[in-house]
Amino acid sequence: MPYWGDSYRLSVAPMMDWTDRHCRFFHRLIAPKARLYTEMITTGAILHGDLHRLLDFSEEEHPVAIQLGGSEPEALAASARRAAQWGYDEINLNCGCPSERVQRGAFGACLMREPDLVADCIKAMQDAVSIPVTVKHRIGVDDQEDYGFVRDFVGKLFQVGCRVFFVHARSAILKGLSPKENREIPPLRMSVVRRLKQDFPDALIVANGGIQTLNQAQALMTPSSAGPAVDGVMIGRAAYHDPWILHALQAALCLPGSPLPPNREAILAPLQSY
Numbered sequence: 135m136p137y138w139g140d141s142y143r144l145s146v147a148p149m150m151d152w153t154d155r156h157c158r159f160f161h162r163l164i165a166p167k168a169r170l171y172t173e174m175i176t177t178g179a180i181l182h183g184d185l186h187r188l189l190d191f192s193e194e195e196h197p198v199a200i201q202l203g204g205s206e207p208e209a210l211a212a213s214a215r216r217a218a219q220w221g222y223d224e225i226n227l228n229c230g231c232p233s234e235r236v237q238r239g240a241f242g243a244c245l246m247r248e249p250d251l252v253a254d255c256i257k258a259m260q261d262a263v264s265i266p267v268t269v270k271h272r273i274g275v276d277d278q279e280d281y282g283f284v285r286d287f288v289g290k291l292f293q294v295g296c297r298v299f300f301v302h303a304r305s306a307i308l309k310g311l312s313p314k315e316n317r318e319i320p321p322l323r324m325s326v327v328r329r330l331k332q333d334f335p336d337a338l339i340v341a342n343g344g345i346q347t348l349n350q351a352q353a354l355m356t357p358s359s360a361g362p363a364v365d366g367v368m369i370g371r372a373a374y375h376d377p378w379i380l381h382a383l384q385a386a387l388c389l390p391g392s393p394l395p396p397n398r399e400a401i402l403a404p405l406q407s408y
């Protein structure tokens with residue numbers, strides 16, 4: 135396992151229209167050790183857009199990762215380089231978004247069908263930056279739901295040096311379901327995430343999807359008859375429905391020694407001055 139493994143025990147998921155810099159600052163006050171992720175930013179936006187508006191963040195947000203959307207190795211490499219220069223701590227590639235707009239751009243979840251291309255994208259980004267390049271993905275796409283599909287996807291990326299995988303434990307249904315339905319209707323199969331950890335013990339496997347309580351998170355981070363413990367949890371919607379859950383998650387899941395605010399009132403003053 136990479137030496138920085140412990141820093142992946144708790145993450146807040148990339149969420150469009152939610153995890154902008156202000157939301158991340160708020161989450162940071164609650165959970166000083168959580169890894170924070172930007173909303174997905176496309177390579178086109180980074181290469182042609184207003185970089186300050188897209189990339190600026192507060193120093194307090196570290197460790198903070200940028201999530202990129204794209205499928206062209208050169209554009210991803212150039213975007214990753216800019217993000218690393220901007221001070222981001224990690225580049226995460228989106229291979230899990232099912233939206234039609236994203237499919238037209240041929241990235242997101244449909245990339246799971248093209249592991250060779252994704253491997254080229256990962257390699258190109260790794261060559262461009264020295265920070266970790268990670269992937270967020272699903273466990274299947276449409277009728278490609280057998281375990282071998284996701285195992286081979288992860289295996290291909292592991293071969294080229296990718297070591298951190300955020301696994302949203304649902305298949306993506308690319309035709310007929312909206313992105314919102316795609317976060318609710320395909321069943322959660324956390325056993326698949328544990329099985330990936332079993333087959334890739336030297337990778338960091340982070341579970342995502344439907345984690346709403348500390349008990350759920352702790353169960354996933356404990357070995358069971360379903361397989362080994364996962365290395366961390368990534369929290370999506372629960373982080374905006376009930377942000378304070380991050381406080382309990384950090385207290386229970388992260389290594390001791392990381393300071394936590396003593397109570398909710400303690401974050402009001404820094405939030406006001408922000």
Ligand SMILES: Cc1cc2nc3c(=O)[nH]c(=O)nc-3n(C[C@H](O)[C@H](O)[C@H](O)COP(=O)(O)O)c2cc1C
Pocket residue numbers: 147148149150151152173174201228230231270302317342343344345368369370371372
């Ligand atoms: C409003 C919203 C926006 C999202 N935007 C992104 C995104 O930009 N990139 C991404 O990889 N996933 C995105 N997701 C998916 C989440 O990162 C996460 O995988 C999903 O919500 C499942 O986790 P949860 O059950 O803890 O919410 C989004 C989810 C929501 C609810």
